[in-house]
């Protein structure tokens with residue numbers, strides 16, 4: 473990402489590190505992004521790259537987007553039985569999801585909390 477930003481700045485874009493707090497609309501077109509420190513960026517198009525906060529950005533334009541941040545948990549495990557040439561393993565069934573991959577001498581495992589906030593996997 474740093475490389476993309478560096479190259480874009482070299483090619484003449486202006487990089488502003490600020491928080492977007494509002495969007496002015498003209499009908500269904502975004503025309504201005506308002507910044508927390510009081511600045512205003514006039515625009516023809518807004519690209520929403522706010523990741524897990526993407527819904528907050530489009531809400532400024534009175535649009536509802538079903539993107540919500542979800543709590544995830546990361547564990548680091550050693551394994552008494554080596555798993556030679558273990559790839560990244562992704563279990564994408566169900567709501568929770570789980571994946572793990574080798575890292576160092578062990579395995580890094582990520583899992584999502586379910587809607588009640590408890591872990592679904594019991595390993």
Ligand SMILES: Cc1cc2nc3c(=O)[nH]c(=O)nc-3n(C[C@H](O)[C@H](O)[C@H](O)COP(=O)(O)OP(=O)(O)OC[C@H]3O[C@@H](n4cnc5c(N)ncnc54)[C@H](O)[C@@H]3O)c2cc1C
Nearest residue numbers: 489490491492493521522523524525526528529544546582
């Ligand atoms: C602990 C962890 C480990 C991960 N490991 C991996 C991995 O090994 N491999 C992998 O491929 N992916 C990994 N991911 C996932 C990866 O980080 C994300 O998928 C990716 O960063 C999403 O990119 P994005 O550009 O959509 O959003 P983000 O990287 O979240 O970028 C969104 C940006 O928008 C900015 N922003 C939000 N709101 C505003 C606002 N109002 N005004 C201005 N800016 C705003 C934020 O500050 C942020 O800089 C990991 C994630 C986590 C949390």
